[in-house]
Amino acid sequence: MMAALSLLAACGLPRSGPNKSEIFDGAVERGGNTQVIYVNDHVTRASAFAPSYGFSNSFRNAGQVGADEIRAGDVLGLSIWENVDDGLLTSLGDSSTALTEIQVDSEGFIFVPYAGRVRAAGNTPDQLRLQITERLSAQTPDPQVTVQRVAGDGATVSVVGRVGAQGVYPIERPTRSLSAMLARAGGVAIEPEVAVVTVKRGNDSGRIWLADLYSSPGNDIALRPGDLILVEEDQRTFTALGALGGQTRVPLGNEVISAAEAIAMVGGLTSLLADPTGVFVLRDEPESVASRVLGKPVIGSQRFAYVLDLTRPNGLFLARDFVIRDGDTVYVTEAPYVQWQKTLGAVTGSAATADSLTSITE
Structure with a gap:
């Protein structure tokens, strides 16, 4: 029996992904190329970097188009x-x-x-x-x-994407600002919580959440002839894999999602499979964030495997404080005994099949 168990284990039974020890084998300290870091209070603070949306000063400082100024194309x-x-x-x-x-x-x-x-x-x-x-x-x-x-071709903007009425609209006295032009185009046709507004002006562009447009007057920029206004649904996501209630890509929306919330969004840990000591968040960190987390300067972006041990006294608090970012992979390993169960089931199943075949031939 033990020989059969060893043979099956060596051949490799089906599983949802690498186990905890295999991920640790890829650590930089063991010759790999991944920074495997246990999450603590320092790590949650140092990695709490979220690229923000907003308009540059060139957008914010642009004056409104004179409603009566004549332009080429008018x-x-x-x-x-x-x-x-x-x-x-x-x-x-x-x-x-x-x-x-x-x-x-x-x-x-x-x-x-x-x-x-x-x-x-x-x-x-x-x-x-x-x-x-x-x-x-x-x-x-x-x-x-x-x-x-x-108003003619020389003082117009294009409004496209998820709006009530896409089209080319003149910059007139009532529609010289971004919010007014969106209203002129029939408003936003998706849920405001996930709507992102991008303004492209020549080689420059800026992007904001729709909610930030209305909450901060500075984001209601003056429009210029030739601007392209694009309204789309936020595309930021994280991927959930492993011993979870669901394995899928999950939209982030405009909320700040913690690791604990990310796990809950896909049904939580699978109680019969998951190893609560092996919850990983995999991501590529930019140089500045990687240096803060490691406490030493590094060159270039770094691969990180953040480890959350939910069985530690403050494990759930750390999972609650650790922020999930766009492109993250949340991976939960299987508990060690799961592979033994699979191996044992394969052996006993094989033995039962052999006994049945013997009975048939007698």
Whole structure:
């Protein structure tokens, strides 16, 4: 019997993953490439690093677009009145003429008959009106000009993702801020707790939680022409493996999740299989965090296997304080006796099968 047990153990029976001793064999101290560290109060504090979302100063300090400032791509409407019966632009019997949908070209100019090519971009409608009036005054007495700006291609942002109505929207007086533009696009179409808003501006980008947009006025940034606003569901997850109630990827949401909560989210430890002394959190730590945890400088990111022994007097408190991060793997090893049970079951099962075959042949 013992020979059979040894043979089966050597061959390797099915299991959910490496056992506790096999993970420790990969430690740096034993020639491996993983920092295997028992979690204590120092480790929970040193590893409590969570990349935060937010906008850089370049976003926060950008001024609001002038609601009346004309830009390349905008569409203008002009009306011109002349004080003569047969004017430059008006036909006989008419005192005014309307020039509708004049688009500002890529260089910022428009063409007005008898006034020529006039720079519109960078001016307000009133400033442009004065320019056109001055040019026409040399050819017709006391012309009266009105200029109306209609938001066009030059002062728009794109809103995409999980919003009520994706599209290209003009930056107008009521929609010059991020929150106002989201409202203009029909609001966010997912649960606010998991919604992330990204603003891309040229080669720069910033990202915040939707909840932080409304809780902190500084996050309600002014929009600039060409901005891309993306609303999506948070993609941060951790993976649960081993002797747990479930083995799956679990979304983090915008909450701070502890190791104890992560275990509970997948059904807790499997009482008939799990080794409560072998709960591991596997992650790659950046250089700065790794140096704090180890208490010495290191170069480059490091692989860590954090060990939580839930049977220690403060084990559950440490699990409650240890923060889970995006990309973590929570792995629970099987208790040592589980493999012996499997081995014994395989042997006794094999013996029973052999006895049955013997009975059949007799």
